[in-house]
Amino acid sequence: MKKLVCLLSLALTLAACGDKKEKKDGAALLSGTIKIDGSSTVFPITEAVAEEFRSEQPDVKVTIGVSGTGGGFNKFSKGETNISNASRPIKDKEKAICEENNINYIELEVAYDGLAVLVHPENTWVDSFTVEELKKIWEPAAQGTIMKWNQIRPEWPNEEIHLYGPGVASGTYDYFTEAVVGKSGSSRGDFTASEDDHVLVQGIAGDKFSLGFFGLAYYEENKDKLTLIGVNNGTEVVKPTLETVKNGTYSPLSRPLFIYVNSTSVKSPEVVEFVNYYLDNAGALATDVGYIPLPADLYAKQKESFKTFVEGNK
Template identity: 45%
Template sequence: MKSWKFVMASTILGSSVLLGACGGNTAQQGNSGETQLSGSVSGDGSSTVAPILEGIVEEYAGVQPNVQVTVGVSGTGGGFEKFKQGATDFTNASRPIKEEEAKSLEEAGIDYTEFLLAYDGLTVVVSKENDWVEDLTVEDLKKLWVEDGTTKKWSDINPEWPDEEVVFYSPGSDSGTFDYFNEVILEEEDLVKSATLSEDDNVLVQGIQADPNAIGFFGFAYYAANEDTLKAVKIGGIEPTHDTIASGEYSPLSRPLFLYAKNESAQDEVVYDFLEYTLENAGEMAEAVGYVAPPEEEHDKELKELETLKQ
């Protein structure tokens, strides 16, 4: 198994990565006989997927130092918008593409291919200083997070809990994590208006760490990197762990993570090489940062799918 030089914490704390430097995409033979590439690759999208891609970009720089790879983090929705505008070669998503997004890409003349990178467990967290919340049901989450015109207090869920106002932190509306929570928990009802929203999961982490009355949610990797100061809340008695996410037992908050590649970009030698490297290593990197790798047969299927894009 590959031994990653990558340190997880550096990726979790970063919001984007820019490595290497070059002009147009070219190739030349290196001293050791391997093909050394020169060019650029651009991506954007989900902050949940970012730890995987940022780690891969860092490792790829050691293989192809003359390739510049940028990975922005504007959220799943924001990433699809840039993808539609032709500004990126790929976009990361923490949910499947929406019907309206697929239609807008078709109208823009952009053909794309979906690749599964990993599985995640959307994790509901509170501060370590919160000593009363251990387990919530889906119904509890909905009662807390749906806007109903009232001031939400912990005692609304359990009268033995503090009569203190709940402080909410949520991914922004461009986030695929927000969309997923909206679908499976809120059931398309409005999120509490008092919530602090941010596309940067590190902002959410810091806000929850500092307030015992705070609650929030984001990808499992961000919890794993901060579990000394955050507490994961069990959902229906099930704790989010590698095993419960992999088995699907952590339901309904387990979900797939994706990369969408522009088919035309994949025909470029440099972009193809980076995408191939990503698919070959995404599973191990996913495990390194706290997510769950897809089965080996899924990995083989993804690589064969990519190969069909090469010309």
């Protein structure tokens, strides 16, 4: 009997010790699940952060969906996700749904991105576009009217333009239409659309007469299959690079990228740990996946804002 009691006591002691896992640096090992969804543009940097975070907190499961910025906000506003990736700020109608469902949140900038305008490598006639030319191609009035390359410039081929772009739920689509057409969500509808940027890469890479756009990071991953076209900003022709996006000369197609965190989620220590880890490492990881990091003081400022947000929602 004494042996049995000792064995039970030892088992309970070991179990108790097992619950108090610690990392090598002495910090507690956490567990739980963090649900993220939203922008395909923000996905690469969030996935890079999640991969590094998993090495620090292996018992925390981080799931990342890609339903577009609008799709992500739809889930976020209903409390279905902890964090929403977004390539544009939240819209008023999305804010209203959050309010209806008592979802409070904080917006955090994580990096800058440039929208890449792309053609097939065998396209030898396009050297650049003006914003006016892009508008002429993409505005709603162009549907059924602007169908061939030589309608943009007479010296270009008498061949159909085949258009590829993000779907209407994408923040990239919203940003591009606002910057180029002048109204968010306003464009012709006769183009091949996908929330998956890899599908757009394949489409443009397989079609000599293609023209498309998506986030710069996906071009960086596929530059051997595509040709990047510069845009005239009114003064000079500029291509998106880390430098031109950061210094503002790649205008108007550069923008900030965001994550949104809801107030209920910050009651979970694993979410707080993940967001702090994100803000600590986004700068270095952004460059690795083709984005432009924010200034260090802006990351620090946002980390302080997040700390205040967490303390206010305990």
